[in-house]
Amino acid sequence: MNYFVNLLKNIDKTLLILTVFFAAISVTMIGSTAYAEHFVFNRDMQIQLIAYVIGIFAIAVILLFDYNIFKKLEKVFYVTSILLLLCVYIPGLGSSQKGARGWLNFGPINVQPAELVKITFILMFAHFLCRHKEDLCTFKGIVRCGIYAAPFLFLILIQPDLGNVLVFCVIAAIMIFAAGVDGKLYAKVLGGIAACMPIAYFLMDYHQKIRIDAFLNPSDTSLPGNYQVLQSKIAVGSGGFFGKGLFQGTQKELKFLPVQKSDFIFSVIVEELGMLGGGIVIGLYTMFLYRIMRIIDNAKDLYGALVVTGMFAMFTFQIFENIGMTMGLMPVTGITLPFISYGGSSIVTNMVALGLILNIGMRSKLINF
Numbered sequence: 037m038n039y040f041v042n043l044l045k046n047i048d049k050t051l052l053i054l055t056v057f058f059a060a061i062s063v064t065m066i067g068s069t070a071y072a073e074h075f076v077f078n079r080d081m082q083i084q085l086i087a088y089v090i091g092i093f094a095i096a097v098i099l100l101f102d103y104n105i106f107k108k109l110e111k112v113f114y115v116t117s118i119l120l121l122l123c124v125y126i127p128g129l130g131s132s133q134k135g136a137r138g139w140l141n142f143g144p145i146n147v148q149p150a151e152l153v154k155i156t157f158i159l160m161f162a163h164f165l166c167r168h169k170e171d172l173c174t175f176k177g178i179v180r181c182g183i184y185a186a187p188f189l190f191l192i193l194i195q196p197d198l199g200n201v202l203v204f205c206v207i208a209a210i211m212i213f214a215a216g217v218d219g220k221l222y223a224k225v226l227g228g229i230a231a232c233m234p235i236a237y238f239l240m241d242y243h244q245k246i247r248i249d250a251f252l253n254p255s256d257t258s259l260p261g262n263y264q265v266l267q268s269k270i271a272v273g274s275g276g277f278f279g280k281g282l283f284q285g286t287q288k289e290l291k292f293l294p295v296q297k298s299d300f301i302f303s304v305i306v307e308e309l310g311m312l313g314g315g316i317v318i319g320l321y322t323m324f325l326y327r328i329m330r331i332i333d334n335a336k337d338l339y340g341a342l343v344v345t346g347m348f349a350m351f352t353f354q355i356f357e358n359i360g361m362t363m364g365l366m367p368v369t370g371i372t373l374p375f376i377s378y379g380g381s382s383i384v385t386n387m388v389a390l391g392l393i394l395n396i397g398m399r400s401k402l403i404n405f
Contacts, residue, residue: 055375066378116156158350210348335397335400
């Protein structure tokens, strides 16, 4: 018992405090999207708070165990994750949202398996890389990494959910790099993948192609997504430096701004709180990512460092992609803003990821009795 109490003293309190700030911003801005003539504590806010409570409970449970226990569960995670992604095709259980069949319907609750599988993928891929570290200096070793990740990429791609496919690709690529891959060989492989991108475009279905076409032709508002991005830019620009005031956003209020509570919640923040508010949010994220990087540097073993690296890659890409798409700098993919966008599956996933990061961080320090 004393050992665990001493471990808790090593926990990164800054990460916990930052998460409280994110939660406050999230619930407040979700409430703003439902604001009409007066404030209403609506169902979306309730679900978001419940997701945070579940997340807090998950963190408490995760902290009880040494993270190395997850090494033994690699095969279990692998099979379970694939089965979970296949469950979306079960009639009556799987459901579609935003054009993708990537949800499980449990009555009042919808769960997105791809969000949960991000965590299990990072845990098992980290162990896989530890076991095959010596092979990463060969082309065969890198190909083996691709084969290991391929089933997950394929099952998510056919939903189709290109956004989460990109998240998985970034996670895998950065984890492989952090595991000590041969730099020159890795650069050649990435160069080869980049050269194949035009071919990959022609193999995509229409829904995915049109998203890319829209990004490359931002002035054509007839293409799906461009009108939404235009309205998002108007919202961001109209906020000025100080914003229009909390609950006072007109683009939001008149429903010009799409998917306000999830995909484009950052636009709501900037319209109402201005560049100052948006800058504060970005600053909080920067501090959050910096603290994670410190935990990577101090991790006591390669497995722990790779797990946190995967989480860092996941958060970094999602933050960059979500904020970038609200300004037309990145294609619209439906990727949520970590800890702030509405979504129970997303919040719980983020909190579980945070729990693992805190677990590895607090066990990286020596405990003196």
